[in-house]
Amino acid sequence: MITFNGISSDSKRVIVEHIPNRHTPARRFKPQSVAGKNGDVLLVDRSFPNVEQEYEVYLSAEAAGLPAIARGAAEWLCAPVDYAELTDDYDPTVYREAYLSQGFDIENALNKFGRCTISFSCKPQKYLLTGTSAVTVADGDTITNPTPFEARPLITVSGVGTLTINGYEIEMLESVSNFLINCETQEAADNSKIYCLDFPVLSGGANEIEADEGITSISIVPRWWTL
Numbered sequence: 001m002i003t004f005n006g007i008s009s010d011s012k013r014v015i016v017e018h019i020p021n022r023h024t025p026a027r028r029f030k031p032q033s034v035a036g037k038n039g040d041v042l043l044v045d046r047s048f049p050n051v052e053q054e055y056e057v058y059l060s061a062e063a064a065g066l067p068a069i070a071r072g073a074a075e076w077l078c079a080p081v082d083y084a085e086l087t088d089d090y091d092p093t094v095y096r097e098a099y100l101s102q103g104f105d106i107e108n109a110l111n112k113f114g115r116c117t118i119s120f121s122c123k124p125q126k127y128l129l130t131g132t133s134a135v136t137v138a139d140g141d142t143i144t145n146p147t148p149f150e151a152r153p154l155i156t157v158s159g160v161g162t163l164t165i166n167g168y169e170i171e172m173l174e175s176v177s178n179f180l181i182n183c184e185t186q187e188a189a190d191n192s193k194i195y196c197l198d199f200p201v202l203s204g205g206a207n208e209i210e211a212d213e214g215i216t217s218i219s220i221v222p223r224w225w226t227l
Contacts, residue, residue, distance in 0.1 A: 001016060004085070009055075013061065013069050013072075014059055025051045029044055050123060051122050053098065054117050061111065061112055066108055070114065083099055086098040130146075131222045131223050134219040136217070136218070145205060145222065152201055155180070155218070158218075160212075162210075165220075170196040176193055202224075
């Protein structure tokens with residue numbers, strides 16, 4: 001079973017028939033040839049492209065008829081106007097951000113059932129469900145990234161002063177309460193209330209937390225991810 005945009009495939013009478021193939025992206029490299037030098041010089045931009053994830057499905061339409069079930073499936077899959085959360089039962093520890101990447105042609109059998117392939121374009125990250133809960137931290141604590149990939153957390157801060165995470169400093173210019181800092185989008189609840197040169201990232205392994213006395217509370221949704 002897959003769940004997309006909070007709605008399960010089973011509820012739409014769309015049944016996944018086979019365990020899907022899994023696709024892993026390769027890091028983007030830009031090879032350049034240099035005269036007189038063996039091999040290519042690699043320029044790395046530290047990012048990954050989207051990947052396609054396909055599911056072969058069966059539309060069970062004995063009761064309602066295939067046209068009605070097909071319309072329901074199309075309404076479900078085409079409703080999001082941006083990336084939406086995608087999970088499946090075959091890898092239940094992670095979720096992906098995805099969108100329907102192409103239309104689907106349904107093989108019709110007497111209007112009673114159909115078969116087709118659903119194709120999603122997914123961001124390269126597989127976000128660990130263990131990284132979706134807020135972790136309360138304080139000055140002197142560490143937060144450990146279980147993967148080798150830099151995570152961009154969602155931080156909630158109260159107080160005033162400087163918060164340092166993994167060497168990245170955020171200065172709260174005035175006292176705030178439950179102030180949100182989104183390191184993924186590089187936005188804060190009010191950018192005029194903070195000063196930072198770079199938004200924090202959580203590297204693989206232990207990440208140190210430092211906070212001035214004026215910082216009264218810190219919680220971090222780490223957003224761990226893998227490929």
